[in-house]
Amino acid sequence: MTSEPDTAVRLVVADGIGVLRLARPPVNALDAAAQEDLRRAAEEAASRDDVAAVVLYGGERQFSAGADIREMAAMSHSAMLVHAERLSGAFTAVADIPKPVVAAITGFALGGGCELALTADYRVCADDTRIGLPEIALGVIPGAGGTQRLSRLVGTGRAKRIIFTGAPLGAAQALDIGLVDEVVPADQVLAASTAWASQFVGGPALALRAAKQAVDLGAGTDLRSGLQIERALFAGLFGTEDRSIGMTSFVTAGPGRAGFVGR
Known part of the structure; x- marks a missing residue:
């Protein structure tokens, strides 16, 4: 399109x-x-x-x-x-x-x-x-x-x-x-x-978004503030379906086998 x-x-x-x-x-x-x-x-x-x-x-x-x-x-x-x-x-x-x-x-x-x-x-x-x-x-x-x-x-x-x-x-x-x-x-x-x-097609879209935010926002501030940004984004991902899929897949089937859904 x-x-x-x-x-x-x-x-x-x-x-x-x-x-x-x-x-x-x-x-x-x-x-x-x-x-x-x-x-x-x-x-x-x-x-x-x-x-x-x-x-x-x-x-x-x-x-x-x-x-x-x-x-x-x-x-x-x-x-x-x-x-x-x-x-x-x-x-x-x-x-x-x-x-x-x-x-x-x-x-x-x-x-x-x-x-x-x-x-x-x-x-x-x-x-x-x-x-x-x-x-x-x-x-x-x-x-x-x-x-x-x-x-x-x-x-x-x-x-x-x-x-x-x-x-x-x-x-x-x-x-x-x-x-x-x-x-x-x-x-x-x-x-x-x-x-x-x-390589990112079908990947964990919300985690990729959070990773980009953490790096970009952290680069413009001091280390302590950057760590606070990272903690908040990290914890926020525990409310996503992709986090559950990724960790469950790791435990049951090993790394690299998760099928993410972007939610």
Whole structure:
């Protein structure tokens, strides 16, 4: 099942996997309309029971070259105050999908494209990918989560070096610092990403949701508060049918044999 074909971001669902497909050629520049399409598609993927995991994909040639600079160049300060909130909100909608999300990165993932990849839980990129945050060369800084998500992922020192210089990284460099998790030949990116997402189909959806919440919420607070978040989410799962299924199956049949129902 596919969302409206004339949108810049389409949700295509098959076999439990929802593919958020960027479709604004030639380089998937994310203008205001594309950002709104991204938000709507992300919210749909989050709400659908037939979507167990999500793949962010820009196509065989490009992930995304970032924001539409021509559009932004004409904006005043007051206009950007409004636009920046919408931009950040669209990317946050992807980050907030309560399911495993993998970015399938081909070609360039620059500026907003890199920031979109940072909203994912796992990143697979092509061996010829170039990824980075070049906004400094435009006299601005990343405005869709780049300064925050990158520093949390790779550390403040590495994040500052990437942001201050604006220089893109190759796939090997990105893998070395943990910016991406897996590097494969370009023609295998979508298959590898789909394989990673497929392992969660039929899995314990509520436990996966809780695990993602625990990590994401805990990362933004101190250890003591993070442990409180973890305890509450852990205990809450004891009210679910999946917890009963999982533990009963473990006791009677051993690990890895539970048939979860998502309740």
